[in-house]
Amino acid sequence: xxxxxxxxxxxxxxxxxxxxxxxxxxxxxxxxxxxxxxxxxxxxxxxxxxxxxxxxxxxxxxxxxxxxxxxxxxxxxxxxxxxxxxxxxxxxxxxxxxxxxxxxxxxxxxxxxxxxxxxxxxxxxxxxxxxxxxxxxxxxxxxxxxxxxxxxxxxxxxxxxxxxxxxxxxxxxxxxxxxxxxxxxxxxxxxxxxxxxxxxxxxxxxxxxxxxxxxxxxxxxxxxxxxxxxxxxxxxxxxxxxxxxxxxxxxxxxxxxxxxxxxxxxxxxxxxxxxxxxxxxxxxxxxxxxxxxxxxxxxxxxxxxxxxxxxxxxxxxxxxxxxxxxxxxxxxxxxxxx
Amino acid sequence: xxxxxxxxxxxxxxxxxxxxxxxxxxxxxxxxxxxxxxxxxxxxxxxxxxxxxxxxxxxxxxxxxxxxxxxxxxxxxxxxxxxxxxxxxxxxxxxxxxxxxxxxxxxxxxxxxxxxxxxxxxxxxxxxxxxxxxxxxxxxxxxxxxxxxxxxxxxxxxxxxxxxxxxxxxxx
Numbered sequence: 001x002x003x004x005x006x007x008x009x010x011x012x013x014x015x016x017x018x019x020x021x022x023x024x025x026x027x028x029x030x031x032x033x034x035x036x037x038x039x040x041x042x043x044x045x046x047x048x049x050x051x052x053x054x055x056x057x058x059x060x061x062x063x064x065x066x067x068x069x070x071x072x073x074x075x076x077x078x079x080x081x082x083x084x085x086x087x088x089x090x091x092x093x094x095x096x097x098x099x100x101x102x103x104x105x106x107x108x109x110x111x112x113x114x115x116x117x118x119x120x121x122x123x124x125x126x127x128x129x130x131x132x133x134x135x136x137x138x139x140x141x142x143x144x145x146x147x148x149x150x151x152x153x154x155x156x157x158x159x160x161x162x163x164x165x166x167x168x169x170x171x172x173x174x175x176x177x178x179x180x181x182x183x184x185x186x187x188x189x190x191x192x193x194x195x196x197x198x199x200x201x202x203x204x205x206x207x208x209x210x211x212x213x214x215x216x217x218x219x220x221x222x223x224x225x226x227x228x229x230x231x232x233x234x235x236x237x238x239x240x241x242x243x244x245x246x247x248x249x250x251x252x253x254x255x256x257x258x259x260x261x262x263x264x265x266x267x268x269x270x271x272x273x274x275x276x277x278x279x280x281x282x283x284x285x286x287x288x289x290x291x292x293x294x295x296x297x298x299x300x301x302x303x304x305x306x307x308x309x310x311x312x313x314x315x316x317x318x319x320x321x322x323x324x325x326x327x328x329x330x331x332x333x334x335x336x337x338x
Numbered sequence: 339x340x341x342x343x344x345x346x347x348x349x350x351x352x353x354x355x356x357x358x359x360x361x362x363x364x365x366x367x368x369x370x371x372x373x374x375x376x377x378x379x380x381x382x383x384x385x386x387x388x389x390x391x392x393x394x395x396x397x398x399x400x401x402x403x404x405x406x407x408x409x410x411x412x413x414x415x416x417x418x419x420x421x422x423x424x425x426x427x428x429x430x431x432x433x434x435x436x437x438x439x440x441x442x443x444x445x446x447x448x449x450x451x452x453x454x455x456x457x458x459x460x461x462x463x464x465x466x467x468x469x470x471x472x473x474x475x476x477x478x479x480x481x482x483x484x485x486x487x488x489x490x491x492x493x494x495x496x497x498x499x500x501x502x503x504x505x506x507x508x509x510x
Contacts, residue, residue, distance in 0.1 A: 029412050049412070056394065056413040065449045068397040098397075328397075328413065 031329050035147045035154040038163035039204040047205060051173050053325035054318070060097060061321055071100035074131040074331055079121075080157070081107040081137045086292055086316060087157050087166070091134050094323035100331075103130070118142060119149055126150050132331050135159075140197075153330040161195050167291050168201035170322040172209065174315050175246055178287050182209035188240040188282075189231070190216040190272060191250025191299050194223050194261075198250060198291045203229050216240035218272065220261040237272050244282045248289040249274055249300045265298055274300045279309065287311045339499045342477040343372070346459060347379035349475050350428065357384065359454065360426045363391045365443050366414050368432035371494040372461055376430070391418035393429075398442035416446070423451040428475075432490035434460040437471035462501060464488050 028045045095102045132153040140160030147154040158164040207230040215231035226233040364370030370392040394414040461477040489502045
């Protein structure tokens with residue numbers, strides 16, 4: 001302990017947010033809520049705290065020994081009711097780097113296939129006293145239900161078409177890394193906006209941090225009230241990409257589509273696909289993002305996805321650091337505010 | 339404070355013949371400027387530029403899941419821009435108290451490599467050790483009671499150089 005006699009509170013570092021936001025002094029040192037259910041519940045300062053903490057976590061991932069004893073003795077359950085490679089693996093690596101014990105449960109191999117309800121599954125898991133449950137679920141709001149019935153911290157790893165907060169946080173982390181801050185940035189989000197939880201979380205995050213968002217999709221793939229959600233809507237990708245600092249491409253989610261939203265993949269690519277020619281309209285230092293998995297030749301050209309402006313693999317790497325930060329901030333202390 | 343740090347710089351030189359494999363690592367926050375000041379003093383005496391790194395020990399603390407109710411410490415950056423393998427590392431902190439911060443720092447440091455030796459340098463040793471840890475260099479031994487706290491304030495962080503002994507408010 002330090003000489004202060006140990007208040008349990010560490011020193012608060014001051015980190016430059018970059019020229020776009022200017023230097024700042026953090027005003028919060030902890031998250032208000034005990035769960036991370038969405039970006040909607042986070043303040044701008046809480047988002048910055050997570051991003052700042054992720055900076056330190058990223059450094060851990062660059063060491064030869066990529067492991068710290070921070071969550072030793074804590075148990076985290078990864079409960080995935082939808083297929084996922086990136087997010088589940090990213091959470092699992094994050095948990096292991098913090099020395100937590102992890103348990104992976106996929107719906108297809110659990111009692112859910114025998115008809116057990118979500119509430120019963122969770123109550124049974126709770127009996128084994130996990131400290132946190134990371135859940136992905138095809139139904140919007142499932143994580144809120146979980147948070148109401150369980151004592152463990154709940155981390156939303158994507159619920160239906162509602163939110164995917166850690167994806168937005170890792171996107172924000174990647175943008176901040178390249179652009180220094182968010183104020184005044186033009187971010188174009190292009191793709192299947194209607195079915196995208198990544199869009200919702202990113203819109204909330206980018207708006208809270210002061211970026212300007214242009215959302216582009218065919219009218220059939222646009223949610224109602226995009227303007228109320230804080231985005232300027234357009235059906236022209238050329239208009240969206242014009243002078244953009246960031247172009248975020250979203251996957252066409254064929255598995256969520258019940259009807260015909262556009263005539264053909266070929267036509268979609270011709271009208272909304274990101275090509276090198278279209279990218280020339282953007283700022284010279286534009287970055288290209290995609291939450292994955294990529295549909296090459298549908299929403300994005302391979303040349304662009306693998307090109308010099310692409311930060312898609314950086315996003316994946318940053319995902320581990322951001323998830324470590326979230327797990328640390330939610331479960332690192334003893335009983336936090338309820 | 340300046341005289342004390344100059345004296346410590348001499349002690350470091352006396353104890354470490356040849357500085358080629360010596361490096362300083364300051365424990366954040368106040369250990370870092372203290373390490374930098376001593377390295378500057380050594381530079382003035384020998385013209386040798388000893389490298390300085392900074393170490394944040396938050397992720398290695400043993401009290402994250404104990405004692406406190408509510409928020410945990412804010413994690414800061416660690417920056418050790420030199421290899422520590424086979425080096426003589428001088429670990430610097432402002433106050434040595436229970437020894438738990440130093441224990442965490444040793445764990446953290448060893449995750450970066452295998453130093454030849456680690457020496458401990460503290461500006462104030464206030465006693466009340468809970469772990470078997472002893473400093474190699476001490477700026478000042480300051481006997482305190484458990485009800486007191488010691489604050490080292492440095493111009494680089496606090497705008498002023500001073501050491502303050504305070505009576506802690508009783509916890510309710």
